[in-house]
Amino acid sequence: MQLLDDLMLFTPPPPASTPPAPRAALVTLVGAGPGDPELLTVKAANALRRASLVLYDHLVSPAVLALMAEGADRVYVGKESSNHSLSQKTIIELMLRYARAGRPLLRLKGGDGYIFGRGGEEAEALAEAGVPFEVIPGLSAAQGAAANVGIPLTHRDHAATLVFATGHGREGGDPELDWAALARPRQTLVIYMGVGTLARSCARLVAHGLPADTPAAIVERATLPGERCLTGTLASLPELARAEQVKPPALVIIGQVVSLQPLLARASARHPAP
Numbered sequence: 001m002q003l004l005d006d007l008m009l010f011t012p013p014p015p016a017s018t019p020p021a022p023r024a025a026l027v028t029l030v031g032a033g034p035g036d037p038e039l040l041t042v043k044a045a046n047a048l049r050r051a052s053l054v055l056y057d058h059l060v061s062p063a064v065l066a067l068m069a070e071g072a073d074r075v076y077v078g079k080e081s082s083n084h085s086l087s088q089k090t091i092i093e094l095m096l097r098y099a100r101a102g103r104p105l106l107r108l109k110g111g112d113g114y115i116f117g118r119g120g121e122e123a124e125a126l127a128e129a130g131v132p133f134e135v136i137p138g139l140s141a142a143q144g145a146a147a148n149v150g151i152p153l154t155h156r157d158h159a160a161t162l163v164f165a166t167g168h169g170r171e172g173g174d175p176e177l178d179w180a181a182l183a184r185p186r187q188t189l190v191i192y193m194g195v196g197t198l199a200r201s202c203a204r205l206v207a208h209g210l211p212a213d214t215p216a217a218i219v220e221r222a223t224l225p226g227e228r229c230l231t232g233t234l235a236s237l238p239e240l241a242r243a244e245q246v247k248p249p250a251l252v253i254i255g256q257v258v259s260l261q262p263l264l265a266r267a268s269a270r271h272p273a274p
Helices: 002-010 042-050 088-100 119-129 141-149 198-207 237-243 256-267
Strands: 027-031 053-056 073-076 105-109 133-136 161-166 187-192 215-220 228-233 250-254
Touching: 027 042, 027 119, 042 105, 042 133, 053 088, 088 105, 088 119, 105 119, 119 133, 141 187, 141 215, 141 250, 187 198, 198 237, 198 250, 215 237, 215 256, 228 237, 228 256, 250 256
Parallel strands: 027 105, 027 133, 053 073, 053 105, 161 187
Antiparallel strands: 187 250, 215 228, 215 250
16 A cells, blocks of 8 residues: 555646647627618627627728728628639638637628628538637618619519529529529519629520510619619610619619509608609
8 A cells, every 4th residue: 555655745746738629719790781870780790899800891881891890800701793802711711710810890791791791601610620600781782772762572463473693603603593583573683793694694685585574773882872673574674774874783673563663752751852
């Protein structure tokens, strides 16, 4: 027993354990809405005012960024058509690097990050890396555009179904879409990022059975200064948009609900009669 006690007495202590790696900081994925800062949710506005580090996209308006606290760090990671300042992979790596270094960050996206904003890809990467995150939704571009210009997205007399689609493929080409499903009657179709493919999209919808005289609209810079809405039909809208030199950001709305736009816009308090 004494020998055992002596061995225990002189046995060197086990090496000190390696301290656990610090827990990654919180990432907050925030939808900034379509541009007008008054359309931010209260939760999003509060998060933006508290943030010390913000990674923001091209479609986030200067008026929204003005709500950031003085001295907060801002990092532009914007994406424009055919002009990406950073790849999506690099943006995700940057988010992970900041979070793992212990810096809480706010990832700010136009509209709602989970609606054609690649927010799902970023949330997936954070989850797989074990980085804590929360999501604050934003008013989608479709909702902001439709409400501002006088187009109800659904209406019992005109549209029982609402579909969102992208006009922009993963590698910048045409998207792979179920055109037959998109051409169904009594349906409102909203196409995000559809300026460059507008003519081909309209032609495909007609080819799959949607009448060429179906009302259609394109809304440029929705809720922002310089907002404008052009209305026509599937047959006429592409040429109208080309003649008027419509540029992104713009949203395409197709369906019978667009026929209500002249009446509702004229009666709206946002568009008083001259």
